[in-house]
Amino acid sequence: MSIxxxxxxxxxxxxxxxxxxxxxxxxxxxxxxxxxxxxxxxxLHKNIPVYHIDNILEFKDKIDVLILCGGSATDLPVQxxxxxxxxxxxxxxxxxxxxxxxxxNVDAAAKLGSNVAVISCGWDPGMFSxxxxxxxxxxxxxxxxxxxxxxxSQGHSDAIRRIDGVLDAKQYTIPVDAALNAVRSGxxxxxxxxxxxxxxxxxxxxxxxxxAKIEEEIKTMPNYFADYNTVVHFISxxxxxxxxxxxxHGGFVIRSGKTGWENENTHVIEYSLKLDSNPxxxxxxxVAYARAAYKLKKEGATGCKTVFDIPxxxxxxxxxxxxxxxxx
Amino acid sequence: MSIxxxxxxxxxxxxxxxxxxxxxxxxxxxxxxxxxxxxxxxxLHKNIPVYHIDNILEFKDKIDVLILCGGSATDLPVQxxxxxxxxxxxxxxxxxxxxxxxxxNVDAAAKLGSNVAVISCGWDPGMFSxxxxxxxxxxxxxxxxxxxxxxxSQGHSDAIRRIDGVLDAKQYTIPVDAALNAVRSGxxxxxxxxxxxxxxxxxxxxxxxxxAKIEEEIKTMPNYFADYNTVVHFISxxxxxxxxxxxxHGGFVIRSGKTGWENENTHVIEYSLKLDSNPxxxxxxxVAYARAAYKLKKEGATGCKTVFDIPxxxxxxxxxxxxxxxxx
Numbered sequence: 039m040s041i042x043x044x045x046x047x048x049x050x051x052x053x054x055x056x057x058x059x060x061x062x063x064x065x066x067x068x069x070x071x072x073x074x075x076x077x078x079x080x081x082l083h084k085n086i087p088v089y090h091i092d093n094i095l096e097f098k099d100k101i102d103v104l105i106l107c108g109g110s111a112t113d114l115p116v117q118x119x120x121x122x123x124x125x126x127x128x129x130x131x132x133x134x135x136x137x138x139x140x141x142x143n144v145d146a147a148a149k150l151g152s153n154v155a156v157i158s159c160g161w162d163p164g165m166f167s168x169x170x171x172x173x174x175x176x177x178x179x180x181x182x183x184x185x186x187x188x189x190x191s192q193g194h195s196d197a198i199r200r201i202d203g204v205l206d207a208k209q210y211t212i213p214v215d216a217a218l219n220a221v222r223s224g225x226x227x228x229x230x231x232x233x234x235x236x237x238x239x240x241x242x243x244x245x246x247x248x249x250a251k252i253e254e255e256i257k258t259m260p261n262y263f264a265d266y267n268t269v270v271h272f273i274s275x276x277x278x279x280x281x282x283x284x285x286x287h288g289g290f291v292i293r294s295g296k297t298g299w300e301n302e303n304t305h306v307i308e309y310s311l312k313l314d315s316n317p318x319x320x321x322x323x324x325v326a327y328a329r330a331a332y333k334l335k336k337e338g339a340t341g342c343k344t345v346f347d348i349p350x351x352x353x354x355x356x357x358x359x360x361x362x363x364x365x366x
Numbered sequence: 367m368s369i370x371x372x373x374x375x376x377x378x379x380x381x382x383x384x385x386x387x388x389x390x391x392x393x394x395x396x397x398x399x400x401x402x403x404x405x406x407x408x409x410l411h412k413n414i415p416v417y418h419i420d421n422i423l424e425f426k427d428k429i430d431v432l433i434l435c436g437g438s439a440t441d442l443p444v445q446x447x448x449x450x451x452x453x454x455x456x457x458x459x460x461x462x463x464x465x466x467x468x469x470x471n472v473d474a475a476a477k478l479g480s481n482v483a484v485i486s487c488g489w490d491p492g493m494f495s496x497x498x499x500x501x502x503x504x505x506x507x508x509x510x511x512x513x514x515x516x517x518x519s520q521g522h523s524d525a526i527r528r529i530d531g532v533l534d535a536k537q538y539t540i541p542v543d544a545a546l547n548a549v550r551s552g553x554x555x556x557x558x559x560x561x562x563x564x565x566x567x568x569x570x571x572x573x574x575x576x577x578a579k580i581e582e583e584i585k586t587m588p589n590y591f592a593d594y595n596t597v598v599h600f601i602s603x604x605x606x607x608x609x610x611x612x613x614x615h616g617g618f619v620i621r622s623g624k625t626g627w628e629n630e631n632t633h634v635i636e637y638s639l640k641l642d643s644n645p646x647x648x649x650x651x652x653v654a655y656a657r658a659a660y661k662l663k664k665e666g667a668t669g670c671k672t673v674f675d676i677p678x679x680x681x682x683x684x685x686x687x688x689x690x691x692x693x694x
Contacts, residue, residue: 054625057626057627061507062506137694138687138690138691165635168678169637171678172493172678175654175657175682176654178389178390179389295650297385297643297646297649297650298385303641303643305640305647306639307637307638307639309497309635311633312550312552312633314625314633322625326503329503344694346678346693347677347679347686348678349674349677350496353499353503353504354499362465362466362672366673
């Protein structure tokens, strides 16, 4: 008996979820739901239906976990609580500052429907959060650092594309090696924004555009680039497509801390990810937590949960006894 | 109101626990229990009593969590189930192959006493196990590798010391860089024992001892050294004391896996530890899980638990709401 999954929203993340389900033998994709005309949405599976989101309540008893693949800005704040009234749901809400508010809304809705809802699942928030928590609990006398990259920042790439004279662009966030190495050595420095990450931009300009002006506009853009050292490369559209079409990402969570009667010993805990595809890895994390949501719901749990609240064993298709034997 | 801790057994680990409790403001050391004559056991705190283990039942209502610091070979298989009948306990049982048996014994005893017992806590088993589990759940189509070191292996050092003509010795286990780098690149090679780790030995020989014979005896010792590339250095006792008196350790858990419709994307998850003091870091992990054991017991949980069964938030002194806000 497999876990029946529905996907809500079919972009990069929805497609990643579809791929990930194929790798998990205890799971089965039942349907994809979209706000678009379902006839226009082509998914990878030939034999799995796509429905309009308006029909979703018909699936209330046919789906164990709904995976919500919308955006954090406007989709999830509405969709997650709304759907949690009728389904066990999971989302990847990633606006860190608004997590407490989202949690409260989703928790109330999920309890109303006696459902489980897992929010803010992926790698940051998600696996990185877990590593910040474990490391800080284990080394209370210490400090942790999160570095992102090397990877594509969609928001920063979009910001460049909105500049006059820019045809297309891709922006990479890159951790500064000197900062990484200082933290790895067990030091606990205070960094400025500029000292932690640099930004590298590959820009395709329109013919005849003023490249110097574009570069200046990028480098001085408040919030996005002004606080960073930014490198701008102008390249051809062909080169952009050939060398910069992927969406890799990754990063590091490093905590160093002291132990001993006089804090005489130093320890460094480092967790890192090197990802070919940001949305596919995020999807893989979400699918593992969808399994956990299913198990929690079967046990009678209700309300909102995060990666902090879920016992690790719930993520695995193996039984606890198998895990003790094989992995502990 | 702080969590009242008792320590059973006072060697390197017990001393590490004592130091770690000092760093956690919500905890308080009540007493140390020993099989030795308590008058001969000097602990770091001046004002905390040491009792003979025979008196421990008098503390049944005065201690929230007993931390058991005995060895896995003979102490813990007896002590953990015995004490779990009367106390919430935690141990660092690390004989991987015997964990299922230990779990079953401790589970039965803890349930008999309506207590919580956490076993096999530390970094391997412990934090490394968690990382194997999380990584394998997230990347089901992949393979993981555990490397240990650079660090001191107590068992191997002891084995060298038993050789005729050896006064003292220290053995370091070192991961082979080529193997680490192959795994980090996303390859999933099969390694022989020799290809993953090498062993470096610092040996103090008795005056006039046959060094060539000692070296040969080390390198051909079955189980301990014969399957490894082993380097032997003969040094003076002064040099051993000066440069090799620490007990550093560490290691790496690396999993690479594929995602995508045709498994076209590769991801690498790496967790590493660089530890100045193996027993103090192990202690720090145990103390965080002692907090979790306390919370579980307060909720009415009973029976044996491992790091796989405990929600990460239980390790922290912060509330879940604080954690969502600050770390998620």
